[in-house]
Amino acid sequence: MTTDPFPPAETYTVTGTGPAAGRGPARVVIRGVRFILAHVPGLVAAGSKPRRELPAGGAALRAELRSRLRSFALAVAYPPHQVMIGSLAPEALREIARPWHRHPIAGARPRGPGGAIVDQMTFYAWLARADAANLVRFTEDFAARLADATGAGPIPAASAQQIARTLEDRGEPLFHEDERPVGAVAAGHEQDEALSATVLLENLAAKATGALALRRLLDEVDDPDPVEYLLGCGEEAVGDRYQRGGGNLAKAIGELAGVRTAGGADVKAFCAAPLHGLLMAGALVASGRYRRVVVVAGGSLAKLGMKFRGHLAAGYPVLEDVLAGVAIDVGRDDGHSPILRLDAAAVHRVGDGTAPHQMARVLTVEPLRALGLRLSDIDRYAVELHNPDITEPAGSGNVPAANYQVIAALAAQAGEIARSEMPAFAEAHGMPGYSPTQGHIASAIPYLPHAVAGLTDGALRRVQLVAKGSLFLGRMTAMGDGISMLMERNTLRTAERGGPDGGAQG
Amino acid sequence: MVELKGRLVLALGERDGIPAPALERCAVSAGGQVVYSTTQCFV
Amino acid sequence: MDLEEQGAIQRLVESGQRDRMVVVLGTPTAGSTRMVALTLTQGDPSYAGPLAGVPLGLPVYHILEDEVKAAIAAEVYEEEIGPLEFVLDKPGIMEALRQTRAGSGV
Structure with missing residues (x-):
């Protein structure tokens, strides 16, 4: 029997802090972060790529895909997933031979200091709970289970019969362990494509996984302040025919997670949105307007199984079988959590070039130089941390390794290191990729659990988060996007200046 | 040397390689005319 | 190679002036270079897209090739490509192109 680690939400009520209590400009810290990986093999075929390619591939391709789906135990023991939930250091992956799925971690547990992995049953229970419009139905047998x-x-x-009728009427099937649907999502409107069952399942999946992450953060991060504002940064589009990307899933996620004290809104910037969200959260806290802001996002159902053909050809299991959610706790300086240096944030501007080295110069060299820092003063760069075991079989290369090489090349150009030292620089200041290819989830933030630990109890001094967004995919521009944020050990400036640093952040 | 002058260039960029806008600038500087331009992103 | 993109390129080529066309790639790896080059010369090797069995025979070059670089204004190349010339796997990309050309006769 599976036990739901997240029982139905009790509510968080407003505590007595009035609007004037402890307000005013403040330094900003990241107090904690939690990831959720929901293992949903039954929904892999609902990902955009399998959905388009399975019909043409016929029963044989469908059977092959099903035979390569992983068990929950293997998803838990998968080394990159253990890194995502903070139980294993990213650097430890260097000691494990690739492909990593051939080396499951013995005795791996689904809960870690940075998050948790939940099974499909738990996900479906939360999907039902997330459904505010009575559109999700399970078969009587499965509902009881x-x-x-x-x-x-x-x-x-x-x-x-009712499930079958829903499916005939443009419904979306929900699968568990075999080819028979265990439930269905009904369309939200007869003609509205923005409310089709396919879109609604995507949005409900994002809502459920975002709420799972938020709920876990609230339960585990000790914070005297109630959450006052939620910034959503997922990649779904919530709305109807008149406002297809209307948004504010953040507020719906808050409701599902049992938050009553916060309002919120969504930030949209493709995969770069979580860092744009962090920048805005930091600004809201620094200004004194809010004491506690949480940046939250759910997973991307459309990206499940995106590279399944490459995985089948390589003899791998289908590795894109998890939906990821995240919640990041941003608050006023507490004296020990890592500082989020808003003065060192850099955003890729309209007039900047979009080639990787041009982007990296804007996001790393320039903001660091403005602070009098060199590239080698950053202990770790958290770039797009896509798991190379997922991308390489599909011919997409090793994304983090390529990013680290570009940063190393800029260090060589700046004369900080010799060109021959580039590989050593990339290894010392980088890390292997381990994130599921869930777009916004992979963009720098998977390192946050490790950064928070390393910048408080560990030996790290500075970490830079560097994210990119592929704006051109939406056909509105040929531009890309990028944003970087600097995190610093709380006591670093105190130590370096030989005295207390009491002022507001610059 | 590959003659791009007067040619119709299809610029097929990739985000983690060289994106299309960079290819376009290069091709135009060589006298080419860009008739198709796209950047792929596989993550 | 993306199926929609295969279709778009096929329509463009069939609309005329095929003899004036040249493809310039910015692919980051040997593998991705091989896939796109094969698709646009001999046809889609995965047999999934509209170019399956359609040998367009387009001339395909990569921006990192020395013969391409020579045609481009030096300051533009430095600005737009710069360190990517030694960051990306140039030898692997060159080898992928050589093999593809040897196989297609283009």
Whole structure:
């Protein structure tokens, strides 16, 4: 029996701090972060690529895909997933031979200091809970199993005939362990493409995984302040035919996670959105307007199985089988959490070039130089941390390794290192990629659990987060996007200046 | 040398390699005319 | 190679002036270079897209090739390509192009 690690939300109520209590300009810290990986093999075929390619590939391709899906135990023991939840250091992956799925971690646990991995039953229970419009139905048999396994409240059920009718009427099937649907999502409107069952399943999946991450953060990060503002930074488009990307999933995620004290809004910037969200959260806290802001995002269902053909050809399991959610806690300086240096934030501007080295110069060299820092003063760069075991079989290369080579090349250009020292620089200041290819989730933030630990209890002094966004995919521009943020050990400036640093952040 | 002058150039960029806008500038500087331009992103 | 993109390029080529066309790639790896070069010369090797079995025979070059670099204004090349010339796997990309050309006769 699976136990739901996140029982139905109790609510967080407003505590007595009035608007004037402890307000005013402040230094900003990242107090904590939690990731959720929801292992959903039954939804891999609902990803955009499998959805388009399976019909042409026929029963044989469908059967091959199904035979390569992983068990929950293997998803938990997968070394990159253990890094995502903070149980294993990124650097430890260098000691494990690739491909990493051939070397599961013995005794791996689904919960870690940086998050948790939940199974499909737990995800479906939360999907039902996330459904505010009565559009999700499970078969009576499966609904009973779900309630029994997760301890969730009543799960909405329907007869097999009703499920079949929903599926005939443009519904979206939900699968568990075999080819028979265990449930369905109904369309939200007869003609509205923005409310089709396919789109609604994507949005509900993002809502559920975002809420799982937020809920875990609230339960585990000790913070005297209630959450006052939520910034959503996922990649879904929530709306209807008149406002297709209307948004504010942040608020819906907050509601599902049991938050009552916060309002919120969404930030949209493709994969760069989480760092744009951090910049805005930091500004809201630094200004004194809010004491505690959480940046939150759910997973991207469309990206499940995106590179499944490459994985099948390589003899790998289908590695894109998890939805990821994240919640990042941003607050006023508490004296020990890592400082988020807003004065060192850099945003790629309209007039900047978009080639990788041009982007890296704007995001790393320039803001660091403005602070009098060199590239080698950054202990670790957290770039787009896509797992190379996922990307390489599909011919997409090793994304983080390429990013580190570009930063190393800039260090060589600046005369900090010799060109022959580039590989050593990339290794010393970089790390292997380990993130699921969930777009915004992979963009620098998977390092946050390790950065927070390393900048408080560990030996790190400075970490730079560097994210990119592929704006050109939306056909509105040929531009890309990028943003970087600097995190610093809380006591660093105190130590370096030989005295307390009491002023507001620059 | 590859003669690009007077040629119709299809610029196929990739985000983690060289993106299309950079290819376009190069091709135009060589006298080429860009008729198709796209940047792929595989993550 | 992306199926929609295969279709777009096929339509462009079929609309005329094929003899004036030249492809310039910015692919980052030997593998991705080989895939695109094969698709646009001999046809889609994965047999999934509209160019399956359609040998367009377009001349395909990579921006990192010395013969391409020689045609481009030096200051533009330095600015737009710069360190990518030694960051990306240039020898691997060159080898992929050599093999593709040897196989297609283009």
